[in-house]
Amino acid sequence: MAGKKREAQLQTIINSQSLWDEMLLNKGLTVIDVYQAWCGPCKAMQTLFRKLKNELNEDDILHFAVAEADNIVTLQSFRDKCEPVFLFSLNGKIIAKIQGANAPLINKKVINLIDEERRAVAGEIDRPQYNEILLTDVSEEESGGGHYENIGETCSIAIIKPDAVLRRKCVEIKEKITKEGFVIEAEENMLLSEELVREFYSHRADQPDFEEFVSFMTTGLSCVLIVSQGEEPGSPQQQPELYTNAKAEESSEYKNVDQVYASSSVTKKKWDSLQESLERQHISQYCEVEDNMVKVSMLINILFPDFKAMKSMKLQKTLAVLRPEVLEAKRDDILNIIHEEGFKILMQRQLVLSDEEVKTLFKDHENEDYFNRFIAYTTSGPSLALVLLRENAVEHWKELLGPRTVNEANESNPKSLCAQFAMGSFPVNQLYGSNSTETAEKEIEYFFPVQNLLAVIKPHLLSFIHYGSRSI
The missing domain is CATH 3.30.70.141 (Nucleoside diphosphate kinase-like domain)
Known part of the structure; x- marks a missing residue:
């Protein structure tokens, strides 16, 4: 009985979607042993995990968990797999995955991530920006x-x-x-x-x-x-x-x-x-x-x-921008649509654009009669820049946005986001998307530079x- 209690203390047991979601609230690093109900967790790794916890967890930023894939929707791609899988959740984001009970590799990964997290918390470095990995079904x-x-x-x-x-x-x-x-x-x-x-x-x-x-x-x-x-x-x-x-x-x-x-x-x-x-x-x-x-x-x-x-x-990244008025009034509605359409938000940043930035970034509007009004509107308050990820992201986001102007959208594509989220008399689409993968790369580099x-x-x-x- 004492042994079972010790094991439970070492690794939190996750056997439902709600417990999985609760685990994602952990601060610091959580190492998750994903297992099948018929075979149980990988006991061979518990000695290493106990050693790491004793040596590295003085400030309570290292956690261990076991997650039963059979009962957790997020882990459905790992069901009926024989090989052990270890996921690494850093402050609520799954940032890495190691397949197989590779103790040296897992040990190295934990030590490096904990070291970076401590240095970031202490203000010695800017916090590294990790991309969240997709928990997909991948064949051998x-x-x-x-x-x-x-x-x-x-x-x-x-x-x-x-x-x-x-x-x-x-x-x-x-x-x-x-x-x-x-x-x-x-x-x-x-x-x-x-x-x-x-x-x-x-x-x-x-x-x-x-x-x-x-x-x-x-x-x-x-x-x-x-x-x-x-x-x-x-x-x-x-x-x-x-x-x-x-x-x-x-x-x-x-x-x-x-x-x-x-x-x-x-x-x-x-x-x-x-x-x-x-x-x-x-x-x-x-x-x-x-x-x-x-x-x-x-x-x-x-x-x-x-x-x-x-x-x-075939994943792509694209840049999306919510202009000031729609950001204030419809932010949650738009973010819900983004998630429903299968996008993942990798990065987001709220900022107020300058006149020069608007002239440079939205140069395709410069010959329109409304351009001066467009500049004044776009610089009137904060906009939200998003980096979106999904298959064929650039084209799919462009299709959702629809035409560039509200009049065109109402006539040819009333179900587009341009038509749905038109605000007042502003003639231009309240949302923006990169028009090509090359443009997306440059725009993401501009909006999200290395700090x-x-x-x-x-x-x-x-x-x-x-x-x-x-x-x-």
Whole structure:
């Protein structure tokens, strides 16, 4: 009896949707063992969980739970699966998933997330922005089965360093990569752990200043990219939607692990060309490429655990804007429609736009008679910018919005959001959406830039910060 009580204290029991929703109110990190009723939780992991709780939970920000998939609607995609699954909920958002009882990987994930959360609470860093993962049904083939799936054969990891992120050079670097014929499949701004930096830059470990370099790389956000082979450099191509911890394209067909090394000489040449491209364009000091297939697979598993699932679902992100009057009067109604249409809200920000911002962002209205009135209206109060995620997000949101003006909407599409949420005599749609995936990426970058971090850089680290072709 005492043993059962001890186990219940270690892991909260979740066997209904209401208890699941209650668990999402936890502050800090909750590690959830998702199990089937017929086989029970993964007892092999309880020793590790007890150790982590004893060592890391002095400030009550680490929790453990067991969740029965059979009785929880949110977990329906995990029903009738034999393999253990562990979900990571950070302040109410499911941000990561590990399949299999991989104790070293789970241990590393918990330690890194708790360290980041403590530093964020203490004000030492800006809180990292994680994307919420979708709890989708993924077959063994799609999910890769083993830990070192062959995604590394067709993809590479590139890391844009913290100084370049702070100087907002990411867009420039990404554009130069794609112009060379490569495809950015996924990207995420994240604070790298010391252990990961040492792994990624192990080729520099023998250099005398390696310890200082590790310190530099862990002082701020880096931009991590998954880059794949696209068309030959210089040939026309269309940039696919990004995955971003959730953009996607058709999932590639991966070979088994034994074939990774057989084709290494072929793919190595391609990634050499990417590194050479960075050097030729004088941006290699800001960005390095990892081309070792096993390392790439490992890093993707750790940093982008749902990359394959997202690719198979063709997910896109788009920007939506609610203008001042409709935001004040109909905010909840519109947000309900967004959820009912299958969108997930990844980020949101309320802001008052300036005249210049309106002229730049909504330039397509500038030749209309109502443009001055449009500027005055749009700057009259706060607007709400949203990053929306779902399959075919850009086109679906545009279809929901309907025509650009109220008159057009009333005549041709009275069920559109433009017609439904017309306010007073204002002639323009009260809601906005990006008109293409390329526009969406640029607009999201504008409305949700990487926040500037206040960091004290010690004198001996300055040699690692490059501006153009010179060092300070």
